[in-house]
Amino acid sequence: MSRLSLAGRLLLVAAVIGAIDIVLCGIVLLGNARTATAVEVDANLGLARDYVIATVGSLLRGNDPEDVLSILPDTLYQPRHARITVIDAKTGMVHVAGPPSQDEESAPDWFRQLLAPPEKTVILPIRVASDTSGKVIISSDPNDEINEVWEDVRTLAVFGGTAYAATLLALWLVVRRTLRPLARMTEGVERLGSGDYATRIGAVDVPDLALLASQFDHLGAALERTIAEKDDLNRRAVSVADEERKAIARELHDEFGPCLFGLKVEARSILDSSVRDGKSGIAASAQSILAITDQIQRTNQALLSQLRPMELGQLPLSGALEDLADTMSGLGPDIDWTIDIDPDFGSYDDTTELTVYRVAQEALTNALRHSGARRIELVARRDPRRPGVAQIIVSDDGRGLAAGSAPGNGIRGMRERVASIGGRLTIGPSAEGGVRVEAEVPLEGVAMQEAI
Ligand SMILES: Nc1ncnc2c1ncn2[C@@H]1O[C@H](COP(=O)(O)OP(=O)(O)O)[C@@H](O)[C@H]1O
Ligand SMILES: [Mg+2]
Structure with missing residues (x-):
């Protein structure tokens, strides 16, 4: 249950309550039908008995008593809910008058067994003169009553089932429609969390x-x-x-x-x-x-070069970065250096150039000072998917950031600089287990939000 969505829970509760309702209604309905069937069949058995007695009486008045038993079966009509058997002891003939055999619409056996009252039989001996010349057996037959109830139950089941399914469907549609804004809100929170501060949900009609x-x-x-x-x-x-x-x-x-x-x-x-x-x-x-x-x-x-790198303003950005890489690699002659600088970096505004330069300088200095690396790589290129964004990546195969080490002035400075021009700085483990610093810096005043 705890893993179900709100819509799922509501539907489940409604379905269970509905099902209990149907079962209870069924029990009450069948109980009543069982009593009604028994009463009806009993009453009809009594009526059938009176009817047979009255018919025999009227036959005795207008016929030879010897013939009564042979005329009787043709005179009797079929009573409801009872079967009449006439046995002529003299000829040994048996006539049965009962309800027609069950048709296709008749109730299944389990339903019949559920409703059928215990069978009752009334035996009427027919005496002509003093000796018994035959008998009429009247037994209860609730079949057509049960078939009627079965018909009613089937109709109710079709209507009730349709209403039940329609209620669940309607509930599901309403809940889904009502909760749709929640999905929008969740998406909004996620987008806000990932830095898209322009996200708005807008009007909600719930x-x-x-x-x-x-x-x-x-x-x-x-x-x-x-x-x-x-x-x-x-x-x-x-x-x-x-x-x-x-x-x-x-x-x-x-x-x-x-x-x-x-x-x-x-x-x-x-x-x-x-x-x-x-x-x-x-x-x-x-x-x-x-x-x-x-x-x-x-x-x-x-x-002077600490306060403002001389190369900046005099060389294109790619040249200034090449100079920086030369100086740095000179400080670590035993290290395997990979330098990959896009020669197309031209000249940009002061802040952008200084940001790119300082990030590369600080990341390379950190790799030299703290990592103990044997390999250091500097990549400065335009993002292949966003040409308006420069990517500065410095990675080493050194010891990596110590767990729980707090960023110092260098890392904080890089972050502030990059954030101040709307860029993004990520520091994490490199593929070789060292540190990887990646700065994405918008060039030509492209805001990162738009550039992404
Ligand atoms: N490439 C690196 N490899 C290992 N540790 C590093 C690396 N870069 C930074 N660190 C760790 O992060 C700390 C903070 O770095 P930083 O903010 O530049 O300050 P500082 O360089 O002045 O110590 C460093 O003291 C060092 O422990
Ligand atoms: Mg540092």
Whole structure:
């Protein structure tokens, strides 16, 4: 029962109640019919007896008593529910007058046995003068009464059965129609759960479910608004941070770069003149100023590329990714690297390029730092089914994510970046037991919901 649907349960309950009803009606009906048959047959047996006595009496008045028994069978007509047998003791002739033999419409044996009252017989001895010259035996015969009841039961069964089936069918249709909005709601909840926040159920013409449906739609609208606001906030947060980094990088580049260059030129000229004048102490100091300046320059370069990868904006996205892959593979020379970058990635808006680049950079860095992998693969391509969507896949054959390991700033950052431009990030086990990071990023401002 617990596995049955609501429609199934209602139908089952209705069917069982209906069946019990039919059985009870049948029992009551048959009980009454049995009593009625017995009463009817008894009454008719009495009538038949009176009728035979009256007929014999009237025959005695107009005929020779010797002939009465031979005339009697032809004079008697067939009474209801009784069989009359006339036995002429003198001639030994037996005449039977009874109901006609059963026709095709007659009740089956089991029904007959169910209704038939016990057989009763009345024997009337016929005396002519003093000796018994014969007898009339009248026995009850309920067959045609039972056949009538059988006819009634059959008619009732046809009508009752049709009404029963029609009730169940109507119930099933009504329940199915009533519950149809529930299927729509279930589908709506599933779609909402899978991220289709524009899902609405719409008007429902079943009053009991209409309120639920409209509340669902309100909830869906509120959720869609909240998610849109969150995405917008995320987008702005990421782009503000990017802008800030870009500004700092510009300052570092524009201010520090020339200053450091000037410092180096000045230090070199001090070095040159002090060498010329044989002032070795000053020369040594100039040398160390040069070394320190080199160090600051290198740090500045590293800082710059962290704040904003130089390749972006100068190279197409595919070129920037190739550079990144080169740098990364240089950091893990013993690892078997597979790099597959679609050369058709051109130039996109700042945020998109930075997102793709940062995801690849973080996923590759994680694979290098945490996985202990012998093989790392980077695939950057357009989704074959959705050319407006870029797929960045980084997979390794390393130790995989430790059970219960919480995402750190790197994974959180990837998620935020990808979500902020309406993309999707999936992190799971790779086919080789390591980690597989897949980012789907809409290019050219294609929203993922529409692109899917
Ligand atoms: N490719 C990987 N293989 C194994 N573990 C990983 C991999 N990538 C990430 N992890 C695990 O997930 C944790 C969180 O990663 P992340 O958010 O990038 O932070 P971080 O790199 O700063 O530790 C890591 O500390 C590491 O334990
Ligand atoms: Mg990391």
